[in-house]
Amino acid sequence: MSAGDHLAAKRTFLAWVRTSIALMGFGFVIAKFQIFLHVLAHEPLTSSSLLGGVIMIIMGIATLLYGFYEYLQDEKQIKENKFEVELTPMWIYTGLLTLLAVALVVSLYISAYP
Template structure:
């Protein structure tokens, strides 16, 4: 018996931009991991603060709760923005365009900076009010 080879014709564009699509997917997955990590920082900070009972100061307790909620919100926003960017870049790759994404990167950087500032404030209050 002779094997019959069936050659499937692929559209030229799907092969032409395969590397760009794979890079786009890797970038998307890296941002998703980042979003999960940020939300995890929020859960970890809040749960450790109240499990270990680090402080009984109501201001520090409020800051710990706010830090946890803010980290989760930043994680969700990062996940939503990276999904929007992934779909936008996918369309741009298919159309053969390159449009840099400045606004979302600046926005997420500002949110990260605020989160780091809140963590710094939390640790400062713990050290100086204990």
């Protein structure tokens, strides 16, 4: 157990944080762009118009929470000097993000072809 191990775990967590910020920022841009398009077209804004942006923000939040969970698990394993791979949380995270991504695609399809 060295300082390098802890620093590597922290760098990995920061990569999760950067990814989550990018997803949330992109979701915000999608939502703002939808508002802009509705204002230009003089159409009322509906909640389904913002769904794509909201889904991306939720994906960002899920990524941040999962990254923090992984960081805590890594730190625990470093302290115990025991390294085991747990695939169940990764499967759950992957499934959750896949469902959110499919919902985003469906939302974009429905908004493009009403």
